[in-house]
Amino acid sequence: MSKGKSMDASKRIEMQFSVLRTAAAILISLVIAFILIATVSDNPGGDFVTLLTGPLHNSSRMTTIVSKFIPLLFTGTAICLVNSAGQINIAAEGAFFAGAVAATMVGIIPGIPVVIHIPLCVLAGAAAGAVIMGIPGILHVKYNVVTIVAALMINYVALYLGLYIILNPLRDPAAGFEASYPFAESTSLPTLFGNPRIHIGLILGIIAVIAAYLLLYRTGFGLVARTVGNNNKFAVYSGMPVGKTIIGISLFAGCLAGVGGTVETLGNYQRFMYTDFTNHGWDGVMLAVLCHNKPQYMPLAALFLAYIRTSADALNFSSSVPPEIIEVIQAVIIIFVAAEKFLAGWEHKAIVKNSQKELGTQGGE
Amino acid sequence: MPDKQSLFDGIKIGDDMLTMEHITKIYENGFVANSDVNFNVRKGEIHGLVGENGAGKTTLMKVLFGQENPEEGRILLAGQEVKIANPLDALDYGIGMVHQHFMLVDNLSVADNMVLGGEPVKGALYNRKEARRMALEVSQKYDLEVDPDAIVGDLSVGYKQRVEILKILLRGAKLLLMDEPTAVLTPQEIKELFIQLKKLRDQGFSIVFISHKLNEIREICDRITVLRMGKSMGTADVKDVTEVDISRMMIGRDVMLNIEKAPAKPQDVVLKVRNLDHLNREGRYSFSDISFDVRAGEILGVAGVEGNGQSELSDVIAGLLPIQGGDVQVCGESIKGKKSIRQIRTMGVSMVHEDRMTYGVSRNQSIEENIMADRYYQKQYKKLGLLDRRKQDAESRQYIDDFTVKCDGPDAAVKTLSGGNIQKVVAAREFTSHPKFLLACQPTRGIDVGAAEMIRKKIVGLRDNENTAVLLFSADLTELLTVSDSIFVMYGGHIVAYFPDAKQVDEQMLGEYMLGLKKQSAEEIGGVIFE
Structure with a gap:
């Protein structure tokens, strides 16, 4: 009986269609993008080329891609982790913000040596992020609060508490605008490739991705987390420590998001200047969907998003196309890629055809 | 057309x-x-x-x-x-279909249920009188007696099934x-x-x-x-x-319809249940004052019509529901209080839940991860703090062989398997942790004859080779009578009969106790307590 073989082939077809689905989604969204550009642009051909290849035209834009890529690694991975455990914990936005605030609180202290000061900032950011993402997890485990609601609310706590701290005790009246005191010299992050805009956060981000992958797929903790996400009741019945794991993974995800906020702030600014959410957390939610919650795909997804964001900047700079168009394109791509049943009809036909072919070859048995 | x-x-x-x-x-x-x-x-x-x-x-x-x-x-x-x-x-x-799980609304009357989907109306309102008349008519026409005013939730399973049949007859099937x-x-x-x-x-x-x-x-x-x-x-x-x-x-070969098994040699009491009560959410007793013992090397069967407290009893013993009154002890140690299921399992308890797809497996995960779910944390499965994939893989392959799970390999997702093979995965986990006590609830429900036969043999094997004490809940009376050494019957949340020797019982006898037509004396029932 070649049932096993046919199942294998089906898995292969599913994989092919997964790739095909993403490719088709991007293609369709580009067609829509072209139509949109054509309706608003004086030079649709040129602008479309800018959309596709604009980020590669000069090294400054390529640096921008990397710069946009770094924080996405952190928030995207954080959301992958909590989603894997079935927690719709979207507090990565607040955790990222809180991380930036905590890093600022430590970062403006003068007179600490570099080798201690940067780790201290990172630790502070991680701790603040852990608190913000940990709270919804703890509330869910202890009091059965719906995680997404708690996470949504805690985001605002993080935002306004953070803004209060920045705009009151930490506000620099000499800055001339709403910002904190400047960071101490000793907090400026080491840079890579001799490029002042690419900082050590890139390496930390890659480490975060690898750590998250190992945690999820190579440790007992990760096995429990994924089991909880797939079938909570089964996890309970097997004797797994469900509550501890949910809290643990929320805290760890919060650490990652907090560190993301830390390196983003210290790496790109002289002082804390945010006045609202940075949207990195929401981007993380979107990226996690694109990756099916698998951290190993996060660099690819984050790179993709950073690329089209940079395209948007390029278009904005060089043409009459408004950046909102890029937002529309992004949304279309996400919708198509996230739609599991997209192309499902073709996929099913391919599987049926394959199974029938195998049935035919079996006929002689 | x-x-x-x-x-x-x-x-x-x-x-x-x-x-x-x-x-x-x-x-x-x-x-x-x-x-x-x-x-x-x-x-x-x-x-x-x-x-x-x-x-x-x-x-x-x-x-x-x-x-x-x-x-x-x-x-x-x-x-x-x-x-x-x-x-x-x-x-x-x-063409009408009577599903295994009835499509009836519990808090409506028989007549209301029967006309559901084609309700008679008077103006814009539901015509209850007409519904009652229609129900009676079809009931008399086909000589299947029902009371149109009875509330479906109060009816026995057999009665509900009759309502279901009448319902589709009424629709013209x-x-x-x-x-x-x-x-x-x-x-x-x-x-x-x-x-x-x-x-x-x-x-x-x-x-x-x-x-x-x-x-x-x-x-x-x-x-x-x-x-x-x-x-x-x-x-x-x-x-x-x-x-x-x-x-x-x-199945393409001859099957043994009977399991060969030597008489049990029961030893010390392993599971001790005393005066156990459980109130459900509606404030009604699902069962009360249940006391019994299961001894090492013995399979104690539990018979009863579904809904007479067996599900709740097994969940309390498993630690899924809290103990409200009474006590459950495994080898003299109580599971009462803060005991987590992990702690209960490490006391030597294995459990097969009746709801396989919810509690038995995680369908999206691999066979290997499903087998490892109760033991991944033990030292022998770890290497340098990470999971030892090679060891887990080798062990899973061994179990897949031992339990003849038909699959592509240990990485295949459980959802790609048939019901019988899924239950074999559950058995491969629960039967291999050297349990002192096995709680087996509907272990062969809805699976094919071949797989059921294997699982029954493995249960008997545990009794003989590992001296495991087994508590077997089963709605399949043939299974209960062939696999169990002794049997008790639950009705209305109480133990109403105990048979020390399952060989002396037949389905007819069990049935009378299961339906509540008969009840043994307190002394006879007390025979299930040994300590």
Whole structure:
């Protein structure tokens, strides 16, 4: 009986269609993008080329891609982790913000040596992020609060508490605008490739991705987390420590998001200047969907998003196309890629055809 | 298109009513559920559709009932080709289905339930009087007695099934599809059902009777069609074949219908349950004052109609529900208080939950991860703080062999397996942790004969080789009587009978206690306590 073989082939077809689905989604969204550009642009051909290849035209834009890529690694991975455990914990936005605030609180202290000061900032950011993402997890485990609601609310706590701290005790009246005191010299992050805009956060981000992958797929903790996400009741019945794991993974995800906020702030600014959410957390939610919650795909997804964001900047700079168009394109791509049943009809036909072919070859048995 | 309502009017008893030709159905994951199946039902016959689980019986019926679209094949009703797009279509053609899980609203009356979906109205309002009249009429016409005013939630399972049958008769069904209708019934209720079905047959109805219980098929069916691995193994008159013939057609080899097993040699008490109570959310006792012991090297069976407290009792023993009153001890240690399921399991307890897909496995995860779920944290499965994949892989492969799980390998997702193979994965986990006490709830429910046979043998093997104390909950009385050494019966949340020797009992005797017709003396019941 070649049932096993046919199942294998089906898995292969599913994989092919997964790739095909993403490719088709991007293609369709580009067609829509072209139509949109054509309706608003004086030079649709040129602008479309800018959309596709604009980020590669000069090294400054390529640096921008990397710069946009770094924080996405952190928030995207954080959301992958909590989603894997079935927690719709979207507090990565607040955790990222809180991380930036905590890093600022430590970062403006003068007179600490570099080798201690940067780790201290990172630790502070991680701790603040852990608190913000940990709270919804703890509330869910202890009091059965719906995680997404708690996470949504805690985001605002993080935002306004953070803004209060920045705009009151930490506000620099000499800055001339709403910002904190400047960071101490000793907090400026080491840079890579001799490029002042690419900082050590890139390496930390890659480490975060690898750590998250190992945690999820190579440790007992990760096995429990994924089991909880797939079938909570089964996890309970097997004797797994469900509550501890949910809290643990929320805290760890919060650490990652907090560190993301830390390196983003210290790496790109002289002082804390945010006045609202940075949207990195929401981007993380979107990226996690694109990756099916698998951290190993996060660099690819984050790179993709950073690329089209940079395209948007390029278009904005060089043409009459408004950046909102890029937002529309992004949304279309996400919708198509996230739609599991997209192309499902073709996929099913391919599987049926394959199974029938195998049935035919079996006929002689 | 032929006229839906009157399609069956012209045909006589014995004529072909339904013909399904060359049906092929392939699911999304490539699983070939039906392959070139031919199936035919005559007017006025009870036709058994027989096969192991995963053989394609239910799929074939879903195709007929418009719930699945076949890739190939055609359906003829009274000789005319028809397209059945959905269940409403099927009902219009006169095809009705009695599902294993009843489609009834518990807090409505019998009459209300029967007219649901085609309610009589007076103006804009529901006409309750008319509904009552319709219910009574159809009940009298087919000689299936029901009280139209009774509330469905208060009725027994057998009674509910009768309401379900009347409901589809009221909708004008001429061809009744019954998906394992006896799975939830007691022997007495099964007898009653068979009388009703025969009455319907004699009035010209056709019935497709899905089952894998050979004795029932022999008793009730006129003809049978056997499916095996999605293919039809042929159709036969029941009077021309024996049970052994049927089982050979079903699984392609002879099966032992009886388990060989030596008498038990019970030793010390392992599980001790004392005065256990449980109040459910509605504030009613699901069971109360339950006391019994299970000894090492003994299989104690629990019989009872579903809903008499067994599910709650097993969940309390497993630690899934808290102990509210009384005590449960494993080897002298109480599980009361803060004990987590991990702690209970490390006391030497293994458990098979009756709800396999919810508590038994995580369907999206691999076989390996499902097997490792209760032991991944132990030192032997770790290396440098990470999981030792090689060790886990090797052990999983071993268990896949030992338990003959049919799969692509340990990385295959559990959802790609058939029901029997999924239960083998559960067994591969729960039976291999050297349990002192095994809680086995409906361990073979809904799985094929071959897999069930293996699981029963493994349970007996645990008793003999590892001296495990086993508490077996089963709705399958044949299984209960062959596997158990001793049996107690639950009715209304109490133990109403205890039989120290299962060999001295038969289904008929159990049935009387299960229905609450009889109750043993306190002294007899007390025999189940040894300490």
